[in-house]
Amino acid sequence: MLIATGVDPDGPCLILSxxxxxxxxxxAGAPGVALELRCGRLCVAVTDRSTTAPxxxxxxxxxxxxxGLDLVAALADDWGVELIGVCGKAVRAVAAVDR
Structure with a gap:
């Protein structure tokens, strides 16, 4: 997805990994991944069923x-954890991307 849109994938792929x-x-459980590219910013979110923040x-x-979290903090413009009720959490990072 990133290469097809002309975005340098190195930083976003490291954040995701x-x-x-x-x-x-x-x-806990199988993780989920969501990527959204909008207005030159990439949002990466990884979910799992644990409610324990990293x-x-x-x-x-x-x-x-x-x-790992040090790398995410260095590469992302913003990152954080959002609890999803009793269903787990989403750890997300947002980074500006170069085209």
Whole structure:
């Protein structure tokens, strides 16, 4: 989808892979993915059935894993977690995209 619309896919694909990896490793049930490209902004949302919000580990320059949310925060203009009642949560990120 991104390449077909002329968008550089590197940043958005990294955001998606990090959010999806977190849902698979720490969430519950099969994750869902939604992508929306509108007015030069891409919204990525990954849902799962856990109501536990993701948290990153304490800052440590020596750690070799657990940097996914740091990457999402660095690449996205905005990101956050929205609870979906008792049905789970959506972790979303919004990033401007270059064409």
């Amino acid at each position: 990090e959010l999806l990896a977190n849902a698979l490793l720490h969430g 948290t990153g580990p304490e800052p440590d320059v020596a750690r070799t894993c657990g940097r």
